[in-house]
Amino acid sequence: MNLAHALELLALPAGAVAVAALARRLGLSAPLVLVVAGLAASFVPGMPRAELDPEFVLFVFLPPLLFSAAWRSSYYNLRENLRSISFLSVGLVLFTMLVIGYTAHLVVPGLPLPAAFVLGALLAPPDAVAAVSVAQRLGLPRRVVTILVGESLFNDATALTAFRVALAAAVGGGFSLLAGGGRFLYAALAGAAIGLALGPLLQLLRSRLNDPLVETAVPILAPFAAYLAAEAVHASGVIAVVVSGLYLGHRDTGSSALTRLLSRSFWDVLLFILESVVFLLIGLQLPPILDGLSTEQGWPALGWWALAVFLATVAARFLWIFLVALVPELLSHRHRDADDRLDRRNLFVLSWAGMRGVVSLAAAFAIPLSTPGGEPFPNRDLLLFLTFTTVLGTLLVQGATFPALIRRLGIGSDRERYTDMVSEAAAQHAAARAALDRLETAVEADDSVDGEVVARLRQLAEHRTLKAWERLGGGTGPEGKEVPTATYRRLRREMLAAEREVFIRFRNERRIDDEVLERVLHELDLEEALLSRD
Structure with missing residues (x-):
């Protein structure tokens, strides 16, 4: 590897982290800023092409992102909202696939229905990373956030299985509803079984290590082990990762305090880097997609098709969520009077939180160039273009307006x-x-x-x-006076700062070694982290 190539590889994560850091400093939505930055960078002359490698995304990016989300999710909250999550992660995905497929087949002249269903499967699963981060920051009700997280954990499994079935039909492999349903059940059940088998084994291993550093390393390898084990037997790697992550996260309370501190810090940094790179990559995909796109139909026609698919994607989510929520209320007083039902404002927020992400694009690049018979895959470049425009549209339109919508509806918790x-x-x-x-x-x-x-x-x-x-x-008592515990935290932080200065001065004067400094600073940092908790 020459120096120029090494610098190109370093430029992507370094640029992504720099843009994300700037967005955080300015109080902007990092995913949106990264996508726009990627789009802008793609037009810079001489910019290297960063075409998504589907296997790289699905095997390197997806497992740790899903595992971390599952690790931090509440098993109890997910279980309590299992019905709503199932309707979204399975029912909505399949419904969206059908709506987008038939819409594309109707508006795009000559697009075969099987190829249109491939597009529907690509765009069916939302990526809730951006939506969840905004929802948590603005204080959406916990149940809404739980449903969004649960949907994002499981919908990829449904969509990727549907994508493989639709792809087989599109390349001449035939389609059977019974065979497709059987394949989905096998993938889901086998993936869950692998996750349930792997989770306890890894937890047993962690409990025997008694070494916080090594204990932290085990979950780093867990998502890749679960994903590869499941994919090796044609099961759902996504479900295997999610189930093992839920199990290990639920059992993490048995780990030592230092292990939990290390794990939390590691996952915070890793997710920040991975998510930054992923959203920057989305914006950088425009040139390779446009290179292969035929514009014989003209840009107005392409724009109309992209708009129709985007509107169908958004409308399908609204229609499904409101139908699933409201039809039982119309049919039964018990559902209408239930205490745990979501009101119209929360349903609207759930419906608008349908941003698509890198999984859709990665799967789109996995569409083969030709069928087994040697013929070009029908409209492959157009499917890539429509996938990209819909992903971009949901991120920029829905993502940009999501915070304002939450504030406008006034549903903070x-x-x-x-x-x-x-x-x-x-x-x-x-x-x-x-x-x-x-x-x-x-x-x-x-x-x-x-x-x-x-x-x-x-x-x-x-x-x-x-x-x-x-x-x-809020840290103040009557007449705005500082309460004793707030005073304690403020004064103790000042004392810790003074202690830290002395230790650093002693190190600089070579009166203590760097190893001593590292040890005592770690103790001071742990205490200050506890004091800084609001």
Whole structure:
């Protein structure tokens, strides 16, 4: 590998991180800024072509992104919303495939129906990365966020299986509804079985290691192992990754504190880099797609087809979500009066959160150039173009307006956030009482314990309880005065800063070694991280 090629490989992640960092600093949506930056960069003369390699995206990018989302998801919340998630991740995907397929077949002259269904399968699964990040930042109700996350975890499995079935029909392999349904059931059940088998094995391995660094490394390899194992037997690698991630994430409470700190930091950095690169890559795909596109029909016709497919994609989601939510209400008073049903505003937000992403583009590039008979695949370049324009349209139109829509509808979850804080304070109070009881038991068993140590531990437990309750007041008491715990955090941070300065000065004067500095700074950083928690 020469230096120029190495610099080209480095330029993509470095540029993506730089653009994402700028977007975060300016308070903008990083995915949207990255897509626009990729589009702009694609027109720069001499810019190297960055055509998506479908295998690279599906084997390198997809597993860790899905695994991390599953790892951080609540198993209980997903289980409680399983019905809604299933309707979206399976029913909506298949419905969208049919709507887009028939729309494309009707508006594009000469586009065979099997090829149109290939396009429908490509555009069926939304990528909720951008939507979820906005939803969490603006405080959408937890149930809406859970449904979006759950949909994004499982819809790729449905869409990729449907894509393979539609592709087989398009290249002359024939189509059978029974065979397609059987293939989907096998892929889902076998993928889930592999995930359930791998999860406990990896958890057992982690529990025997007793080394935070090695324990953190195990989940790094888990998504790739699950995906490859499932794909090797033609099962769903997506479901295998998600199931193993859910299992390991749910059991992570048994890990050591240092292991959890390391894991969280690692996944935060990895996801930031991967998501930045993915969205930048989307914008960079325009030149290779346009190179192979035939413009014999003219740009007005291509624009009309792209608009029709985009509108069909958006309309299918609205139609399905409102029908699934409202029809049971019309038929049954029990559904109409249910406490857990989503109101119209939340349904509208769910419907608008249908941004497409890199999985659609990667699968589109996996369309073969020719059929088994040696004939060119029908309208392959047009399918790539329509996939790209729809992905771009959903990101720029829906993604750009999503935050404003949430604010306009006024569906932030301030009440839910307040309830969480009250619940946390109550739990902190109960935990502190349990800690004090355990302390008293230990002191009674060992009468040689220093009384000052016991008093300090009691004070720490009481401080933790007060900190949780006083957070309900936003850190201020009556007449805007700073509450004691807020004062404690502020003054302790100043003390930590002074300690840090001394340690660094001693290192610079060569009075302590760098290894000593690293160790003590780590301890100070852990304490400051706890103090910085709002």
